[in-house]
Amino acid sequence: MKKMLVLLLTLSVALVYAQESKAEYTGSKKCKICHNKAEDGAQYSIWEASPHAKSLETLKTDAAKAIAKKKGLKTAPEQSPECLSCHVTGWGSESGYKLNVDPLDSKAVRTNEDLSAVGCESCHGAGSLYKSKKTMIAITDGSIKGETVGLTTITAKTCTVCHNPESPTYKPFDYAVRVKEVAHPAPGK
Ligand code: HEC
Ligand code: HEC
Ligand code: HEC
Ligand code: HEC
Numbered sequence: 001m002k003k004m005l006v007l008l009l010t011l012s013v014a015l016v017y018a019q020e021s022k023a024e025y026t027g028s029k030k031c032k033i034c035h036n037k038a039e040d041g042a043q044y045s046i047w048e049a050s051p052h053a054k055s056l057e058t059l060k061t062d063a064a065k066a067i068a069k070k071k072g073l074k075t076a077p078e079q080s081p082e083c084l085s086c087h088v089t090g091w092g093s094e095s096g097y098k099l100n101v102d103p104l105d106s107k108a109v110r111t112n113e114d115l116s117a118v119g120c121e122s123c124h125g126a127g128s129l130y131k132s133k134k135t136m137i138a139i140t141d142g143s144i145k146g147e148t149v150g151l152t153t154i155t156a157k158t159c160t161v162c163h164n165p166e167s168p169t170y171k172p173f174d175y176a177v178r179v180k181e182v183a184h185p186a187p188g189k
Pocket of ligand 2: 086123161175181
């Protein structure tokens, strides 16, 4: 009986893990559908006007090329994992931004394009399991814990994955100050 219980527990833990690891990156436009109304805080438009939304473009500038040259990179910055790791969404993850996408797979091309910046999911977590309206409301009313469906509880660590001295242009990162610069609250909250 005890063995059975242990087995069942192990199995359910394994299942939880399997489910969590299934969360996939979907791209910021998937969030835009519901998070761009002015009366709810227009999160997408605020993000779109922020430096995060242009982070891949930044890798195409002369400043970026100069950094890459100094580092001895053989490929252009926007083609180099050494730079892309912090300048796109989900680098290194199966469902994240990739350098090689089948050009004939138009859906994959579109999604990849939508991941070509530090998008919503770079901070909030891969969205495939939490982005349905039902789940989002259940998270907000407390009946589901966001983390069980991939929605991150944001802390300074969420940012210092990228805002750290590995960045060739690192500026000291004070979370309390910098988080205000990217704020996009819902009105009244
Ligand atoms: C189908 C509509 C829909 C989509 C798509 C959607 N959301 Fe939501 N989201 C909601 C609703 C509704 C709420 C609850 C709003 C409220 O009660 O103020 C919410 C709440 C949230 C919250 C607050 C959660 C909390 O703990 O209070 C975050 C963060 C969030 N969404 C991020 C995202 C991100 C990132 C994406 C894209 C990956 C996304 N949403 C896609 C509808 C959606
Ligand atoms: C996936 C990597 C990544 C994550 C996670 C991330 N950032 Fe950034 N952040 C960047 C990059 C890259 C830039 C530079 C964008 C550009 O100018 O092209 C940037 C720029 C900024 C800027 C603009 C000012 C500056 O330093 O150039 C602020 C403010 C900022 N981030 C705050 C935050 C905060 C706060 C968090 C966490 C809540 C966060 N970031 C999470 C990569 C990231
Ligand atoms: C560890 C994460 C990380 C890596 C790796 C990274 N960057 Fe960045 N990059 C950032 C962040 C964060 C910013 C925002 C400014 C800051 O605080 O460093 C940024 C900003 C920039 C900027 C804008 C300059 C500025 O002062 O805002 C350029 C240009 C840039 N990066 C080029 C590159 C190049 C080229 C590479 C590859 C050789 C690279 N980055 C690799 C995180 C990274
Ligand atoms: C640089 C990191 C970062 C990015 C990128 C980002 N967010 Fe957020 N977001 C935060 C932080 C920090 C908060 C406030 C703390 C929290 O609720 O976890 C927040 C809060 C929210 C909330 C809750 C607002 C409220 O007041 O209830 C929603 C909804 C949301 N974000 C949606 C989005 C959407 C949609 C995108 C992309 C268009 C996005 N976020 C991009 C960091 C980010």
